[in-house]
Amino acid sequence: xxxxxxxxxxxxxxxxxxxxxxxxxxxxxxxxxxxxxxxxxxxxxxxxxxxxxxxxxxxxxxxxxxxxxxxxxxxxxxxxxxxxxxxxxxxxxxxxxxxxxxxxxxxxxxxxxxxxxxxxxxxxxxxxxxxxxxxxxxxxxxxxxxxxxxxxxxxxxxxxxxxxxxxxxxxxxxxxxxxxxxxxxxxxxxxxxxxxxxxxxxxxxxxxxxxxxxxxxxxxxxxxxxxxxxxxxxxxxxxxxxxxxxxxxxxxxxxxxxxxxxxx
Numbered sequence: 472x473x474x475x476x477x478x479x480x481x482x483x484x485x486x487x488x489x490x491x492x493x494x495x496x497x498x499x500x501x502x503x504x505x506x507x508x509x510x511x512x513x514x515x516x517x518x519x520x521x522x523x524x525x526x527x528x529x530x531x532x533x534x535x536x537x538x539x540x541x542x543x544x545x546x547x548x549x550x551x552x553x554x555x556x557x558x559x560x561x562x563x564x565x566x567x568x569x570x571x572x573x574x575x576x577x578x579x580x581x582x583x584x585x586x587x588x589x590x591x592x593x594x595x596x597x598x599x600x601x602x603x604x605x606x607x608x609x610x611x612x613x614x615x616x617x618x619x620x621x622x623x624x625x626x627x628x629x630x631x632x633x634x635x636x637x638x639x640x641x642x643x644x645x646x647x648x649x650x651x652x653x654x655x656x657x658x659x660x661x662x663x664x665x666x667x668x669x670x671x672x673x674x675x676x677x678x679x680x681x682x683x684x685x686x687x688x689x690x691x692x693x694x695x696x697x698x699x700x701x702x703x704x705x706x707x708x709x710x711x712x713x714x715x716x717x718x719x720x721x722x723x724x725x726x727x728x729x730x731x732x733x734x735x
Contacts, residue, residue, distance in 0.1 A: 591702065598700040604644075604670045605698030606677070608663040611688060616663075621646035625665055628693070632686050633679045641676075642668035664698055673697070 500508065608628070616624055622643050630637045645666040667673045680686055680695040687693060699707070 595700050595702045599703055602698045602700065604667045604673050606665040606667060606673055607649075607696050607698040608665065608693060609696070610691060610693035611660060611663055612691070613660045616648075621663055621665070624663075624688070628686070628688055628695075629676070631688070632683060633676070636675065636679060639672070639675075641672050644668050 608625070611624065619627075625643065625646065629641070643665055645664075647664055648661040649664045650661065667676075676695065677697060685692065686695055
């Protein structure tokens with residue numbers, strides 16, 4: 472009975488293909504079993520490889536897409552950088568042009584200023600040259616010339632203050648008050664301008680006035696000076712402090728009047 476129960480089971484084991492587990496020694500398998508096992512293993516490997524290949528393809532596709540995005544972003548950044556560089560170059564060129572223009576304007580302004588100063592100096596020299604034969608008498612009261620005339624007043628000043636010049640025969644070309652119109656608000660009388668015929672006569676009178684120092688007209692102190700342009704007078708005033716310092720150091724500078732420059 473025992474043999475009969477076990478016999479069908481043993482026949483079934485003989486007829487069914489043998490399975491090999493992890494502990495089965497391949498060397499103990501028959502050729503057919505070995506081949507089947509190898510085919511099974513290869514099939515599993517192929518399925519794994521196909522599955523891994525699909526995964527790798529998907530991952531590679533994702534990497535490729537990410538790379539394309541990065542390349543696109545990099546290209547956009549390069550384009551933006553080129554645009555920024557172009558704007559910077561344009562700005563630098565405009566700044567350079569503006570600096571050049573400012574330099575040109577500065578140089579042109581300096582040249583214009585120099586020309587203006589030169590013209591002003593030429594005008595001053597011309598005006599001083601026109602006035603080089605003039606004398607300016609300061610302190611003569613208003614109205615005294617109506618009865619005697621300015622030429623007679625001048626002769627009285629010469630005779631009363633410089634007797635040695637009395638008979639020299641000075642010739643006067645013109646004599647007038649300056650300015651022409653009397654300003655009622657002006658506290659001091661207008662100056663008298665005497666235009667001499669010769670510059671040398673004017674210089675002799677000025678020299679005599681500097682030597683005498685105290686010049687008067689009928690007891691009233693007056694002053695005789697050269698007739699300079701306003702600009703020359705202003706320049707002379709600016710030198711007054713320098714002359715004071717020089718005099719304080721016992722240095723006596725000789726003042727050259729514009730007419731003396733021409734005479735030399």
